[in-house]
Every structure is written in C-alpha cells, then in structure tokens.
Amino acid sequence: MKKTTQLKNMLQSNNLEFIMEAHNGLSAKIVENTGFKGIWASGLSISAALGVRDNNEASWTQVLEVIEFMSDTTNIPILLDGDTGYGNFNNMRRLVRKLEQRGIAGVCIEDKLFPKTNSFINSEAQPLADIDEFCGKIQAAKDAQTDPDFVVVARVEAFIAGWGLDEALKRAEAYRLAGADAILMHSKKSNASEIKAFMDAWGDRHPVIIVPTKYYSTPTTHFTEWGVSLVIWANHNVRAAITAMEETTKQIFEDQSLMNVEGSVASVGHIFELQGANELKEAEKKYLPTYGQEMNAIILAASRGLQLGDLTEDIPKTMLKVNGEPILHTMVSQFNAIGIKDITVVRGYKREMIDLPNVKMLDNIDFEQTKDLDSLIVASKEIRGTTVIAYGDILFKSYVLNELLNDDNDITIVVDAHVAKEGRNPRDFIYANQHCNRKDFSQKVILEKMSPKIPVEKAFGEFVGLWKVTETGASIILSHYEKVKDIAISGKWQINDFFNSLLEKNDVYIKYIDGSWLDVDDIVDLQKAEEIK
Structure with a gap:
C-alpha cells in the first residue's frame, strides 16, 4: 500500500x-x-x-x-x-x-x-x-x-x-x-x-x-x-536523545574513560543493524564478483596479551590500535578486500569489546585455562570449504594473504623464513623437508615438525599464525580432531601439538615468506607494528 x-x-x-x-x-x-x-x-x-x-x-x-x-x-x-x-x-x-x-x-x-x-x-x-x-x-x-x-x-x-x-x-x-x-x-x-x-x-x-x-x-x-x-x-525522541547525549558526554568527560558508559549505550552492532548492514551483505553476494565468496575465515582472538601489561587491562590485544585502527579491524578489512566476507571471530577476554558488523562472534568462555587450539575447536563448524585461519594478534602485508590463497595444497601454513632472534617469547619454529629457495617458484615444502623447543639456529623458519585449508583439508582437519580430541581439549594441546599429530598421516605444506608480518606480543612489537602496512 x-x-x-x-x-x-x-x-x-x-x-x-x-x-x-x-x-x-x-x-x-x-x-x-x-x-x-x-x-x-x-x-x-x-x-x-x-x-x-x-x-x-x-x-x-x-x-x-x-x-x-x-x-x-x-x-x-x-x-x-x-x-x-x-x-x-x-x-x-x-x-x-x-x-x-x-x-x-x-x-x-x-x-x-x-x-x-x-x-x-x-x-x-x-x-x-x-x-x-x-x-x-x-x-x-x-x-x-x-x-x-x-x-x-x-x-x-x-x-x-x-x-x-x-x-x-x-x-x-x-x-x-x-x-x-x-x-x-x-x-x-x-x-x-x-x-x-x-x-x-x-x-x-x-x-x-x-x-x-x-x-x-x-x-x-x-x-x-x-x-x-x-x-x-x-518531539520526545529528540528530547530523549539530548538527555542521553548530555549524560553520556558528561560521564566520559569526567571519567576520561568509557568504563561507566559502555554497558549503558547501544552497541555498535545495533547501529549497523539499524543501518541495514545485513541487507548489504546479502546484496554483495548477489552483485559482487564471486572471487572469495566461497571462502571463509576464522580469527582466534580470545587471549588478553599479558605481556602488554596495562595496555590490555580493559581491552583484548586484538583491539589495540596500530596506525589508528584496531588489529582485528585491519585483518577483517584485508579479508574483505579480497572478497572474504564470511568471517568468524572467537572472543574470550573482554569479549564485549569486540563487536563488528557482518562478522559472526563465538565465545571461548574458558579462555583463561585454554589455548588457541581450544578456540579453534569452538569454531570447528566454521572449518568448511576453503577456510583461512589466523591468530587475532598478527599483522601482515596484504600480499602474504594473496600468496596463501594462491597455494593449491589442501593444508598450507605461512612460515617466515627469516627466523626470529633469540631472547624473545617462545615461538613456533619449524623443521621442513627444504629450506626456503627464492629462486624455485614451484617449490613444494612439507612441514616435518613445529615446536617452540626447536633451537633457533636449527629452525627453518617460524609459523606466523596464518594458515589455510581447502574443502578436502577441512575434512582432514575435522576427521583428525575427532581421533585426538580426548587429548587435545581443555588446554592440554597447543596448535603446534595438533599439527605434529596431524603429520603422522597427512602432509602439511609451507608457504615461505621473508618478513612482512608481526606477532604483537609486547610493547616492542606494538612499536614496530606501525611499519606493517
């Protein structure tokens, strides 16, 4: 009518x-x-x-x-x-x-x-x-x-x-x-x-x-x-809005903090809902090119980041700003830019601070007692088709993601051939069947072991916390998890333990890079992060 x-x-x-x-x-x-x-x-x-x-x-x-x-x-x-x-x-x-x-x-x-x-x-x-x-x-x-x-x-x-x-x-x-x-x-x-x-x-x-x-x-x-x-x-809507804005603005001005207002105002997600963000998501499926739309991504962002001290007292480290934007937002934007719109974030510490439009949120309630593998298990139903999986505290240049998606192996991890220096936090170092060869563009490198206990001088590289599975790879991952879940759950295993057990009957391939990424673990990392664009 x-x-x-x-x-x-x-x-x-x-x-x-x-x-x-x-x-x-x-x-x-x-x-x-x-x-x-x-x-x-x-x-x-x-x-x-x-x-x-x-x-x-x-x-x-x-x-x-x-x-x-x-x-x-x-x-x-x-x-x-x-x-x-x-x-x-x-x-x-x-x-x-x-x-x-x-x-x-x-x-x-x-x-x-x-x-x-x-x-x-x-x-x-x-x-x-x-x-x-x-x-x-x-x-x-x-x-x-x-x-x-x-x-x-x-x-x-x-x-x-x-x-x-x-x-x-x-x-x-x-x-x-x-x-x-x-x-x-x-x-x-x-x-x-x-x-x-x-x-x-x-x-x-x-x-x-x-x-x-x-x-x-x-x-x-x-x-x-x-x-x-x-x-x-x-005129009651505008009058109500004035009252609410005056009270909220005064509270923030006096507190110099958002702590006392965040729970009493509309979420950013509700704003997106009122703006019709979901309709745009459906329209994108209909009108945008199909590249990337059959892919999805999982971001594991449950940890606080204790080494960052007071900086993560009120927010998870994935929400720390680098170049004016939270790490998580940068990653989501990079996925969106290549057509990956189906994104799931696994939250944990201060999960109410993570709220993005058109992004599915899952919660690892036991984040304090568990590891990244447990967060991945929370999102196990999202491992389907071609799935990119990333830690929520990493920054990488866009070409790294393109390199990963261009790899046609069923399970591929990104490894930095430039090994981290000693004295830093324990890293997931790797052994492989080959060292990185920049002149061999068809190089097929297979993972042999991943562990923070590998001596740095013997490591072939460092796992950057970014990997991909195809539809077949997703089936392999889920099937293997069913076999080892009694050992893997409840904080007993890290991601590297899962990969090592997977290697007994399956190949995991490596995509080498040389720098161009950063794992934000401490203040020094945060300062360097401004260079990753």
Missing part, C-alpha cells in the same frame, strides 16, 4: 491512531521498528538536530534532504511539519511536488506568517495569517499534488495566539472548505480544555489531529471519546 494511502487511512479510521516524532533517518527507523504506523517529521526536532532555531533558519531544501533520508529508510508514511509552507502559494506548490517525488505522505502547514516562530515561544505576540490567503495556500497545495491520497493538513494556531474558540472554529471550517484533508488543532495549555471545547463544537465534521505535548497528563481515552482521529507525539 502506498505511504500516502496508509496515512489517509489512518485519518479516516474509526480508531484513534498515533504517529511519533523523528528527525533523521536513524530515529525514523527506530520509530518504525517500535511499531508506530506513521512518523511526524517535526520542524522543531529537525531544526534542533541541525543546530539551528525553529524559525525557518533551516531552509526548506535542507529539511527536504533530511526527510528524504527518513523516507528512504522506512516503509511507513511521514507527515512533514511544513511550518507555513516556506513562503506563499507558489512555494507551497513546489514543496508539494518535491515531497511527492521523495515519497513523503503528507504535509502540515500552520496559519502563521513566514518566517515562523515556534508556538511555545512568546506565542500570543505572534500574528496569524489572513484566512483567505491561507485558504489559497491550501488550494494551491491540493492542486499541485498528483497523488490523490497525498495529505494536506491545516494547523490552526488560534488558541496558541490567544484568539479563542470562535476564531479556532472559524479558521478550521474555512480550511476544511478550502480542501484540507484534516485539521490540526493546537493548544499550549497544561490541560486539554481548549481541545475538548473545540471537539464538542466541531461535531466530527472532519478529521482532527492533536499534539498533547503540554497537556500530556490527559488520559488518552478522553481523546477517543472526543472523536480525535490522530495523536502526534511531537
């Missing part, structure tokens, strides 16, 4: 209907998700969100841009608070045409003079528009519309300006006869006496809209009894 038809049906319904204020695309989406059937695009709220006064300081084209975003992100009708129509009858005609082009269901105009002043600011000093001139503006709007269901609402400011019931009735009837689809009767009183008096005298001759901002304590059942058609909750 067209948005215009939806709004018109609400006005003509036998039930009392409600619409809720929104002031940008995000708030409009929230209104729709909550269950409201329509949106009030509030002039006050949009002005406030733009940081200007509600005195037509935002031009009508700027307002139009805001509500276009609101319309694009929602499927329910929007009634625009169109102030006075932004000028005379000619401005009104152009406004209606532009609103229809953007899928806006209707516009509400008020019988004050341009530029308007908000109704709650020195309201009795505000002059009202000439009735005949305002009726001409309504007629111009109705003549300009091409959709017969487009709604034009006439807002009567007689009570606001202190002119009384007779003037309110006179104006409302004139606007009805001029073609308005509904009358919005406004009041600034703290009780609904003016509204009740009008409804009693009006006699249900035409749909009436009210805005109970000031008389909020009046029971909603009264509005139904009086014959009101539509209630606008006019």
Whole structure:
C-alpha cells in the first residue's frame, strides 16, 4: 500500500491512531521498528538536530534532504511539519511536488506568517495569517499534488495566539472548505480544555489531529471519546536523545574513560543493524564478483596479551590500535578486500569489546585455562570449504594473504623464513623437508615438525599464525580432531601439538615468506607494528 494511502487511512479510521516524532533517518527507523504506523517529521526536532532555531533558519531544501533520508529508510508514511509552507502559494506548490517525488505522505502547514516562530515561544505576540490567503495556500497545495491520497493538513494556531474558540472554529471550517484533508488543532495549555471545547463544537465534521505535548497528563481515552482521529507525539525522541547525549558526554568527560558508559549505550552492532548492514551483505553476494565468496575465515582472538601489561587491562590485544585502527579491524578489512566476507571471530577476554558488523562472534568462555587450539575447536563448524585461519594478534602485508590463497595444497601454513632472534617469547619454529629457495617458484615444502623447543639456529623458519585449508583439508582437519580430541581439549594441546599429530598421516605444506608480518606480543612489537602496512 502506498505511504500516502496508509496515512489517509489512518485519518479516516474509526480508531484513534498515533504517529511519533523523528528527525533523521536513524530515529525514523527506530520509530518504525517500535511499531508506530506513521512518523511526524517535526520542524522543531529537525531544526534542533541541525543546530539551528525553529524559525525557518533551516531552509526548506535542507529539511527536504533530511526527510528524504527518513523516507528512504522506512516503509511507513511521514507527515512533514511544513511550518507555513516556506513562503506563499507558489512555494507551497513546489514543496508539494518535491515531497511527492521523495515519497513523503503528507504535509502540515500552520496559519502563521513566514518566517515562523515556534508556538511555545512568546506565542500570543505572534500574528496569524489572513484566512483567505491561507485558504489559497491550501488550494494551491491540493492542486499541485498528483497523488490523490497525498495529505494536506491545516494547523490552526488560534488558541496558541490567544484568539479563542470562535476564531479556532472559524479558521478550521474555512480550511476544511478550502480542501484540507484534516485539521490540526493546537493548544499550549497544561490541560486539554481548549481541545475538548473545540471537539464538542466541531461535531466530527472532519478529521482532527492533536499534539498533547503540554497537556500530556490527559488520559488518552478522553481523546477517543472526543472523536480525535490522530495523536502526534511531537518531539520526545529528540528530547530523549539530548538527555542521553548530555549524560553520556558528561560521564566520559569526567571519567576520561568509557568504563561507566559502555554497558549503558547501544552497541555498535545495533547501529549497523539499524543501518541495514545485513541487507548489504546479502546484496554483495548477489552483485559482487564471486572471487572469495566461497571462502571463509576464522580469527582466534580470545587471549588478553599479558605481556602488554596495562595496555590490555580493559581491552583484548586484538583491539589495540596500530596506525589508528584496531588489529582485528585491519585483518577483517584485508579479508574483505579480497572478497572474504564470511568471517568468524572467537572472543574470550573482554569479549564485549569486540563487536563488528557482518562478522559472526563465538565465545571461548574458558579462555583463561585454554589455548588457541581450544578456540579453534569452538569454531570447528566454521572449518568448511576453503577456510583461512589466523591468530587475532598478527599483522601482515596484504600480499602474504594473496600468496596463501594462491597455494593449491589442501593444508598450507605461512612460515617466515627469516627466523626470529633469540631472547624473545617462545615461538613456533619449524623443521621442513627444504629450506626456503627464492629462486624455485614451484617449490613444494612439507612441514616435518613445529615446536617452540626447536633451537633457533636449527629452525627453518617460524609459523606466523596464518594458515589455510581447502574443502578436502577441512575434512582432514575435522576427521583428525575427532581421533585426538580426548587429548587435545581443555588446554592440554597447543596448535603446534595438533599439527605434529596431524603429520603422522597427512602432509602439511609451507608457504615461505621473508618478513612482512608481526606477532604483537609486547610493547616492542606494538612499536614496530606501525611499519606493517
């Protein structure tokens, strides 16, 4: 059903209907998700969100841009608070045409003079528009519309300006006869006496809209009894947002920390949800080239990184920033860049700090007592097809990943032929059937052993924490795990133990590199990490 038809049906319904204020695309989406059937695009709220006064300081084209975003992100009708129509009858005609082009269901105009002043600011000093001139503006709007269901609402400011019931009735009837689809009767009183008096005298001759901002304590059942058609909750989203932002900003300013606010604000993931990130993921599958889309990746990011001391007291080391971006985010971006969109992260320490769009999250609850192999086991169901597996604390140049994916062996690990110096943390050194030969581009190197106990001077290289399996390799890995899981689980084995046991009946191939990566284990590594781009 067209948005215009939806709004018109609400006005003509036998039930009392409600619409809720929104002031940008995000708030409009929230209104729709909550269950409201329509949106009030509030002039006050949009002005406030733009940081200007509600005195037509935002031009009508700027307002139009805001509500276009609101319309694009929602499927329910929007009634625009169109102030006075932004000028005379000619401005009104152009406004209606532009609103229809953007899928806006209707516009509400008020019988004050341009530029308007908000109704709650020195309201009795505000002059009202000439009735005949305002009726001409309504007629111009109705003549300009091409959709017969487009709604034009006439807002009567007689009570606001202190002119009384007779003037309110006179104006409302004139606007009805001029073609308005509904009358919005406004009041600034703290009780609904003016509204009740009008409804009693009006006699249900035409749909009436009210805005109970000031008389909020009046029971909603009264509005139904009086014959009101539509209630606008006019500005509470922007007011709630201001309160929340002021409180959160003050808390962060005083604490110089996020600790006391992180649990009380929306997650970044929820923002992505409201933005429709999942729809984009599905669209990418349909429209982007297929390279990489049959691949997936697993990132093992459960550890804290104790050697980094206070730096990882509040965040896992995978979230430490290098070149202005968390290590994990850099890795995900590298996978995305080559078409790998199906990514799983295994979290552990401070897992609530890891929340990325379009990335599946799994948790290793026993991360303090277990090893990286246990984190991999948590994600065992994600080892399927061509799967890239990486430690969550490594950085590597993009060509390293391309080299790995171009290898056609079923199980391939990346090994740095430039062996790490002694005195550093224990590394997974390797023996192989061949040393790295840069001149042999077809070199087939098979792993013979992986262990931190291999003397550095005898090591052929160092495992960098990045490897790949094909669909066949995935089956080999999972089948072997079933055979050794009684020994492997609960922190008894490292990844290297698993590889060594795998080698008894299966080949694991090596892709040599020479530098171009870093395992961020301590402060020295973090300082060097800026060079890995």
